[in-house]
Structure formats: C-alpha cells, structure tokens
Amino acid sequence: MANAALDPHAAIATTASGVGSGLLTTEDGKPLARALVRSQRRARKRAFLLVLPLLVFILVTFVVPIGQMLTRSFHNDGFSANMPQVSAWFAETERGTPPDEAAWTALATDLVASADARSIGVVGTRINYDMPGTRSLFTSTGRQVRGGMEPPYQANLLEINEDWGDPRLWSVMREASTPLTANFYLASMDRTRDETGAIQQVEEQQRIYATLFWRTFWLSAVITALTFILGFPIAHLLATLPMRRSNLLMILVLLPFWTSLLVRTTSWMVLLQQQGVVNDILVWLGVIGGSQRLQMIYNQTGTIIAMTHILLPFMILPLYSVMRTINPTYVRAARSLGATSWTAFRRVYFPQTLPGLGAGAMLVFILAVGYYITPALVGGSSGMLISNMIAQHMTGTLNWSMAAALAALLLGAVLVLYWVYDRLVGVDNLKLG
C-alpha cells in the first residue's frame, strides 16, 4: 500500500466510519463494500469505453476479414451450390457406386442449368483444383449444352467428351459435392486423394509445400540466431555507453529502421549482385578474378543477408530496453565475490537479459516467417519462402482457398510456437520495451 495516495478508492476507505457498528459504511451510511464495487464498476466501464474504438476497429478490419479468409480454406461451395442435383445423388449413394442413369440425368440437368446461369466456370475451377486439366471439360461441355440437352444423357455426354466417364472424375466430384472440404489442407501438405478416396502423397515432382514450410522455419531460425549474435553486443554497447554517445549510436540503429523496406532490399541488390559494389571492390582488390564474381544474391544467401539486416532492429531494441534496466552492481558484486568475467556474464548478466532476448527472438522469428517482399526480390529459386507461394495463389492462380489453407497452417504453426514458448519461458517474461 505504498502508493495508497494514488488509489482513487482510498478516499472512500479513509472516510469510512462506523467502525463500531461492525459493518464498514461510507460517510452517507451506505455499506462500504457495495460502494467500492460500484465505483470500480464505473471505472471499468469508462476504461472499456475508451478501448471500444480500438476493439471495433480490430474487429472490423482484422478479425472479420481474417475469419472470412480462413473460412475459405475449408469451405468452398463452387461445386455443391451450382450442381445441386448431382450433389444430392452423391449424398444418397455410397462411395464407389458407379454412376447410374439417375446420376447421369442429374449431372446433365445441373450442367445445363449451370451453363445457363454462367456459373459453369466456377464449377470447373473447383474440380480443377483437385484434378488438374478438367476445367475445360466443364466449360466446353457447358458451351455445347447451353439451352438444353436431350436424353439419353450418358451417351450424349460421353459423346461430347469421353472424359465424363473417368472414375477419378466422379470420385473428385463426390469430394466436392459438400461445401466443407479438407482437400486444400491436404494439398498444402503435398497430399492428395486417389480414386478410392485414400490419402496419398502427390508425385515427387509436384511436391513443394512441405519443403517450403520446412525451409521457411529453418531460415527464420537462422535469421533469428544471426540477429541475436549481431545484435547482442550492439545492444550491450548502447546500454552501457554514456548517454550522449549511445544516442549517436542509437541513431545508426534507428535510421535504417525508419528507411523503407523496399529501399533497403534494393540497396542490397545494388551491393551484392554479380556486377555490384561488393564484387567490384573484390575484383579491384584482386581478391577474385573478373570472371569469378561471387553469387551472393538471388539465392538463399541473399535472403538471409537482407532479412537479417532488415530485422536486426527488432532484436536490438527490446534487448537494449531490458539491458538498460539491469543494475551494474550485480555484476560488480559477482566479480568481487571471485567470479571470472565470463562466469559473471553467464550466470548474472545474461539471465537478466532473457526477457528482452525472448521478446526480440519472438518478434524476429514471427516477422521472418511471414516475410514476403524481400525473399521475392532477392530470394531467387532457393530463397523463396511459403509467403511467396501464398501471394502466388492470391494474385496469380486466384486459388484463394489454397492461399487460405497455407496461411492457416502458417498461423497455426506460429500459435503452436507461441504456446511452446509460453510453456518453456512464460509469456509474462516477455519484455518489449
């Protein structure tokens, strides 16, 4: 109760009277406990009203859109909504049932209706996700059957294109006949379903996502470690130098931090490319010959160098803010009791920097996992990360369900990481500044 004077409720307590009556009451005779609750409720309500704008903002601009986006990863009604009759047939029959006349009739009716409603492309696109090469089967058949179709449906459809009889196609259509699907998650893990619906790995030459996920986490860990190795001494220097000089040094840390990401990435391109500044200097010094210029960019090395530089301040700043609060007398005490400088550092100083290190590592790692522009520009083929794939599905192939599934896996992995961190170190040990 050292700061009782600052407690707004203290006034009530000190003016409370009626000690003798057994029940504490306020000056005007109300029970103290109830008055206290009321006053606290009002304070809480006021606090809530103050954060309400931010809450609404976050809800409208963050939670709702992300929720909607994530829904796409498991909900895609492109087929089921536009092909209701054949979807109903799938619902009534067992997996593996060969299509009977009822199925062909349902398929033909749906195709005609969907072609007339100009939704056949949506249907074809949905099936093409699971079975590449089939989109045009739907759209070209749709063009031919627009306006109606005569029975016998099976024979006619097979005449338009014999691929309609492919059992794999029927199996994929069955998968798509319900709006809820796990197939995008399967695809995100390089898995697919065969004709019988069993899950298997995709062909080796199609596998990509597992590699990229692994590479993303591995590179992020490497970058986090590098920022720690490079940032720790600087943060220490910043925290121990006299204020005037440390401020000057601080500007050197902050200036790049304030510079646009794109500018810094392109500067690295100017520096590191084969005809770039660094190679030119090396050739001029005679370290390497003119024809042996080093390939330092458009590969993994380029990604690591550029991202380490860009993320360095996110490690230095939390470390610095924690180090500044560490009392130097502890280390001095340890030294006076006979510890070597290494022991004093290892057992006294370093453990005190852990909250800052934890915060810095979390920040750098999570930012690195989602990095996009830098690997896209300097990554080449070996420095590409999973976020580049998400972007490609968002803007290139327009397969938003796939992008959502990949993003959801990334988000899930980061949350798991956060949970592990909480269990091991404790999130309340996190100190950002």
Added chain:
Amino acid sequence: MKTTLILSTALSGLAFGATAQELNVVSWGGAYEVSQVEAYNKPFTAETGITVNMIAADNPATPLRAQVEAGNVTGDVFDIEVSDAIRLCDEGALVEIDPAMLPAAPDGTPAADDFVPGALQDCAVANIVWGTVIAYNTTKFEGEAPTTAADFFDTETYPGQRGLPRNPKRTLYLALIADGAAADEVYDLLATDEGVDRAFAKLDTIKDQTVWWEAGAQPVQLLADGEVTMTTAYNGRVFDAMVAEDQPFEIIWDGQYMDMDMFVIPVDAPNPEAAMEYLKFATDTQRLADQARYIAYGPARMSSASLVGLYQDDETEMAPHMPTSPAALENAVLDDPEFWADHAAELTERFNSWLASS
C-alpha cells in the same frame, strides 16, 4: 457541434457522388498506362465529358475478382489477360459483349472480321497484342551476336547469366523451341508428360545461371545492370529502354510468346453504359493505332496496322518493332488460354517444385 460535423461530412459525401460522371479504369500502370491515357482517355474525355480515373494494379484480374466476390464493384473497365478474361467470364463475373456493338473498320469491315483471331471473346475485347521476347545486351558479346532461341541456352558460345520469369507459362515454351520443337507443336508437347520432362530437362541446362524475375520492370533493369547478358522481357519495355533510354539492347524475335490484353466490364459495374461507351471508343481502329505511338505493342485490329506511324519522338518507325510484324510472327507461340486455364495450377506446382530442388 458534433451534429454539424456529421452532417457536413455526409453532405460532402453526397456532393462528391453527384459530380460529373466518372469512369474507373483498372490497368497495369507504368508506360502502358501512359499510352492508354494518351490514346484513349484524353480523347474520350474531350468527346463525352466523362472523367476517366486510371487505377494501377499488379494484375487487375485480382481486384476484379475480389470486388465481384465482395459485391462491391468500384471499377468499370478492367484490362486483363486472355486466360483470366475467359475464366472470369465462365464464372459469371463479366458482362457479355456482342461484337456487333463494336465499331466497324473505316472501310466498313464489321468488327467481328477486323480483330485478329482470338481478340474477341464472349465477355472481352482485346486492345493490344504483346510479346515476351529474348533481349540481349549488345556490349556483352564480342564477335557473333546471338540470333535464335537455341542461343539463349548456349552459355558456352554466349557466356553470362540469363533472366527468365518465375512461372511455367513463359519459360517452358522457350525451352521446347530451343530444343528444336516447332512453335505450333508446343502445346501438344506440354500436354504430355514427356513433353514437360523435355522442357524441364532443357531448363536444367541453364538453371544455375538463371536469375528469376517476377515484375515486368525487373528484366530490363537486370540487363541494364549487366547482371544478366540475355533475358526474356516484355517487348514494349525493351523497346522503351532501347529507344527512350538509349540502352544497348537488341531483340531476338525467334520464339516470341504472343499474348493479348483485353478490356472487360464486371457485372454490377457502377457505370455500365459509360463503361461500354469507353470500351467501344478505345477499341476503334484509330484509337488502337494511336496507342502504338506511345508503346511498342501491336493493335488488336487488322485495320489499325496501316495507320501505325512514328513513335512519339517522331523519328522511329514503329511497324518493325511490333510483335505483329511479319518477322516477329515467324516462329511465334500464341498464348492458348484454354490450355493454361486447365494446366496452369499443375504446371506451376511442378515448376516451383523444380525450382526448389537443387
């Protein structure tokens, strides 16, 4: 005070909505946007009084689809690639366009016969034909200069790094052509596993000497920096660097990949009538020919070809720089939107998997 503020904000919003008619056209930005502003927008505004706002996007098909899905369409006309136009049309996101509504050629040929093959789709009208071409830096090769697509893969005779776009669509065809395939058998080959394997095997030979680019401005920059000695690039950008910036570049027209850009109108466009007027105006014979004054992309109408004159510097003859010139068409691969609508996803995955493996 608060009420006044809300009222005046609301009123200014109303006033904004009631100003003279405006049209939002979403296109690709850069030199291409400038050419559209000069050739289409300025005369259109002068004639109709409708202000045209240009909005740049990395790929206008992305905001188009997002707007249609969200039910909040703000763009009236979009400039997109053929495969996206066909796909979005099949998905019911675009207004159908009857060729009979488009203006005829000056000699009376109806639009349906005047546009180059493939330029008129159910929901789209092409405005330009553009090419992905091989360009090289002339200062980098002493002695003989490269002349064919095969030379692109010959790093012994023509040393140096190569630039290629990071997608299967504009790399696999080049590998096949360099490997001896004819331009008209490219898609038949790509439809088979053997053909795809053959293309990747050819790409393997230069994989470790390739810089992969993504945005259209990158290859020209890489070439100018000397980071690559030869690259594929969009022909308009190379022309711009050669003529406007005096860069020592040369184009090899062998194995050109020909694409079209299309105008489309989304369903629920805010100003459908004005959008249709704009589309008709911009794709008439004169306007398409005018655009060639500002950028080296070919008009999608045959009747425009004879009207193509000089570049805006008033010296350079544009006709030989067009992707539609006879020399450029000799061994050109035409984009096949149906093929890519079916196979883009699968080949992109295989391509990325190939890239990721070392």
